[in-house]
Amino acid sequence: MLKILFSREDIEGAVKGLALRIEQDFDNEKIIFICLLKGSFMFTSDLVRCIANPSRVDFIRVSSYGAGMTSKGTITITKDLEEDIAGENVVIVEDIIDSGLTLTYVTDMLRKRNPKSLKICALLDKRARREIEIEGDYVGFTIDDGFVVGYGIDFAEQYRNLPEIYVVESDDSCKTA
Ligand code: IMP
Ligand code: MG
Numbered sequence: 001m002l003k004i005l006f007s008r009e010d011i012e013g014a015v016k017g018l019a020l021r022i023e024q025d026f027d028n029e030k031i032i033f034i035c036l037l038k039g040s041f042m043f044t045s046d047l048v049r050c051i052a053n054p055s056r057v058d059f060i061r062v063s064s065y066g067a068g069m070t071s072k073g074t075i076t077i078t079k080d081l082e083e084d085i086a087g088e089n090v091v092i093v094e095d096i097i098d099s100g101l102t103l104t105y106v107t108d109m110l111r112k113r114n115p116k117s118l119k120i121c122a123l124l125d126k127r128a129r130r131e132i133e134i135e136g137d138y139v140g141f142t143i144d145d146g147f148v149v150g151y152g153i154d155f156a157e158q159y160r161n162l163p164e165i166y167v168v169e170s171d172d173s174c175k176t177a
Contacts, residue, residue, distance in 0.1 A: 004164055004166055005166055006151075011046075011163075012046075014140035015043070018140055019050030020050075022119075028052075031056075032055065032088045033047070033048055033093055035058070036062070038160070039154065041160075042151050058081045063076055064101065075102060085115045087115070090117065091120075092106060093122075094120065094122045096123070096126065097130075098126045099129060100130045104134050119138065120138070123141065124142075124148065125140075125143070126144070146167045146168075148166065149162065150164050153165065155168055
């Protein structure tokens with residue numbers, strides 16, 4: 001069962017707030033936004049539309065082995081960037097920071113390519129679940145533990161198309177409610 005967590009208006013407000021902060025920090029400098037596929041495709045498309053800086057968008061995809069609701073250690077790149085990021089301002093756009101493993105891997109890898117700056121913009125942060133210390137520079141919402149879907153975020157590839165963000169609740173919790 002899905003329970004609404006953030007409405008379209010909540011999300012729009014958060015995206016605009018993040019965009020404003022990024023615009024202020026980067027003045028009118030060039031930015032390359034890196035959309036971490038697939039979960040952040042919708043977030044990236046809304047975010048970049050609110051930012052007037054001269055920008056480029058590129059895509060990267062990583063997979064973590066282990067199915068289910070958590071990422072499990074081993075991470076590999078399944079689709080690399082096409083842009084050269086050396087000397088560029090880079091903002092990684094991510095849907096959720098959970099254990100921190102994915103972003104730690106991605107930032108370590110991208111830093112080796114010598115960008116001028118490297119920032120993390122995450123819509124959601126499950127800070128309490130962090131296994132590796134890593135902070136988002138721009139975070140939309142900090143949320144509790146719980147599995148979320150919608151607005152690009154999936155469960156087994158489902159629900160990405162929902163315009164709002166929902167928490168997945170097990171049927172058991174419905175029965176006892
Ligand atoms: P981390 O490596 O543990 O930080 O995991 C981050 C990735 O796990 C996110 O980019 C998501 O793809 C996925 N993830 C973490 N929490 C959720 C969730 O609640 N719903 C869907 N995907 C999630
Ligand atoms: Mg993801």
